[in-house]
Amino acid sequence: MIEIRDIHKTFGHNLVLKGVDLKVDKGEVVVIVGPSGSGKTTLLRCINFLERADAGEISIGDTHVAFRQATARQVSTIRKQTAMVFQNYNLFNNMTALGNVMEGLVTARKVPKKEAEAVSRAVLDQVGLADKCDAYPSQLSGGQQQRVGIARALALNPEVILFDEPTSALDPELVGEVLSVMKAVARKHITMVVVTHEMSFALEIASRVIFMDGGVVVEEGAPQEIFLRPKEERTRQFLRRILPETDYTI
Amino acid sequence: MGFDISFFLVALREAIKYTPVTLFLALSALLVGIVVGLGLAVARVFQLRVLATLSRVYVVLIKGIPLVIILLLLYMTMTRMFDDIAKALHLTVRSKDIDLVWVAALALSLWSIANIAELLRGALLSVGKGQYEAAYSVGLSRRQTLFRIILPQAVPVSLPMLCNTLIGLIKWSSIAFVISCVDLLNGALIAATDNYRFLEAYVAAALVYWGLNLSVEQMSHQLEKRLTRYRKEAIH
Numbered sequence: 001m002i003e004i005r006d007i008h009k010t011f012g013h014n015l016v017l018k019g020v021d022l023k024v025d026k027g028e029v030v031v032i033v034g035p036s037g038s039g040k041t042t043l044l045r046c047i048n049f050l051e052r053a054d055a056g057e058i059s060i061g062d063t064h065v066a067f068r069q070a071t072a073r074q075v076s077t078i079r080k081q082t083a084m085v086f087q088n089y090n091l092f093n094n095m096t097a098l099g100n101v102m103e104g105l106v107t108a109r110k111v112p113k114k115e116a117e118a119v120s121r122a123v124l125d126q127v128g129l130a131d132k133c134d135a136y137p138s139q140l141s142g143g144q145q146q147r148v149g150i151a152r153a154l155a156l157n158p159e160v161i162l163f164d165e166p167t168s169a170l171d172p173e174l175v176g177e178v179l180s181v182m183k184a185v186a187r188k189h190i191t192m193v194v195v196t197h198e199m200s201f202a203l204e205i206a207s208r209v210i211f212m213d214g215g216v217v218v219e220e221g222a223p224q225e226i227f228l229r230p231k232e233e234r235t236r237q238f239l240r241r242i243l244p245e246t247d248y249t250i
Numbered sequence: 251m252g253f254d255i256s257f258f259l260v261a262l263r264e265a266i267k268y269t270p271v272t273l274f275l276a277l278s279a280l281l282v283g284i285v286v287g288l289g290l291a292v293a294r295v296f297q298l299r300v301l302a303t304l305s306r307v308y309v310v311l312i313k314g315i316p317l318v319i320i321l322l323l324l325y326m327t328m329t330r331m332f333d334d335i336a337k338a339l340h341l342t343v344r345s346k347d348i349d350l351v352w353v354a355a356l357a358l359s360l361w362s363i364a365n366i367a368e369l370l371r372g373a374l375l376s377v378g379k380g381q382y383e384a385a386y387s388v389g390l391s392r393r394q395t396l397f398r399i400i401l402p403q404a405v406p407v408s409l410p411m412l413c414n415t416l417i418g419l420i421k422w423s424s425i426a427f428v429i430s431c432v433d434l435l436n437g438a439l440i441a442a443t444d445n446y447r448f449l450e451a452y453v454a455a456a457l458v459y460w461g462l463n464l465s466v467e468q469m470s471h472q473l474e475k476r477l478t479r480y481r482k483e484a485i486h
Binding site for chain 2: 048049050076079080082083084086088090091092093094103104107108109152156
């Protein structure tokens with residue numbers, strides 16, 4: 001279980017997170033939606049300390065850390081319990097698909113090479129890339145790269161996988177393959193926090209949807225609640241802009 | 251006076267005889283430059299406070315001074331200091347007893363550290379921020395990130411420039427003759443002091459330098475091909 005309390009983050013004079021609380025239970029799939037600049041990506045990046053939040057606390061598993069005071073060792077503990085899938089995949093360019101998946105296991109966690117390789121091959125098989133183990137990122141399509149990215153996160157077997165707009169950089173025809181892998185991951189009851197603009201994915205898979213705007217959580221609830229019966233005016237405005245119109249009048 | 255082929259061959263032989271000195275000067279400066287320069291470059295890219303400032307000051311200082319002046323300053327201060335210290339310690343050894351090749355090697359090293367630090371910094375910066383983030387996200391430490399992810403991508407990028415630096419060092423090492431250190435160029439020139447056939451000596455030296463640099467170029471090309479396997483497929 002992850003719990004974040006009262007997280008604040010400022011970039012210069014720009015208040016990006018103004019006190020957000022987030023609780024994610026084990027096996028939950030939480031989807032964060034909201035207009036750009038609402039702080040959703042920053043929230044995600046603060047969880048694994050890619051950004052250092054100015055205030056607030058986080059608990060993951062047995063680790064409780066105050067963001068601001070966290071020591072290097074605490075940061076490393078948190079990072080070892082999380083994994084991230086990036087918008088731009090960020091695969092290690094100097095390693096094959098297999099090398100990418102193995103790296104965290106072998107170098108960071110000191111898993112014996114043989115064991116790590118077996119785990120990694122199995123995970124690559126899960127994302128449908130068993131035949132691409134020896135390919136370098138430059139030889140893979142965007143969709144394949146992102147599936148390796150997901151495999152890299154899965155192999156670490158973390159408490160939570162953070163997805164930062166995992167399909168935003170993909171060509172439209174490649175979005176499907178990544179989403180279907182993500183759905184398969186969700187069905188395995190792996191805890192996921194997903195920032196995405198794919199509303200259909202949120203509607204179908206999310207256990208809970210969080211709508212953020214202006215650095216705060218405006219509304220949260222079951223996907224049907226948020227999408228079909230939003231309570232807040234700001235949520236309604238956002239949905240009107242992002243969801244396809246159901247009737248057209250000419 | 252025409253071109254004396256037979257003396258040209260004598261000078262050529264002398265130049266080749268002292269080629270190891272030139273190679274020692276260039277390669278030792280390259281090695282020191284890579285080791286220390288990498289430290290300085292990493293200090294700046296990873297923003298290690300004191301070392302980063304030191305690195306910046308050093309680079310600015312050295313880059314603004316011609317190599318000849320670095321060499322002469324070093325030569326004068328080193329010989330004087332050495333004599334003073336030797337005298338104070340009642341040693342009989344004097345500066346004229348040390349091989350001047352060390353002074354030249356030190357001057358070239360000081361120069362190459364600054365140059366290589368800058369080119370390695372550029373190469374390190376060519377690796378995107380996302381690579382660091384991905385490495386941290388799978389739990390690698392900063393050191394592991396540097397050695398496992400960043401350097402393997404930065405080194406191939408820096409290779410053509412390092413090769414250039416080596417070629418530069420081979421050529422620049424010829425200024426060692428200013429402090430009468432006997433290297434490739436000086437070897438050829440000394441042969442000409444009896445008959446004043448300096449033209450032949452210079453041409454001979456030039457030929458040997460050219461041959462050396464051509465082989466460096468070839469070797470670096472081969473090495474680059476091997477180190478960038480992961481990028482090649484994308485281009486072809």
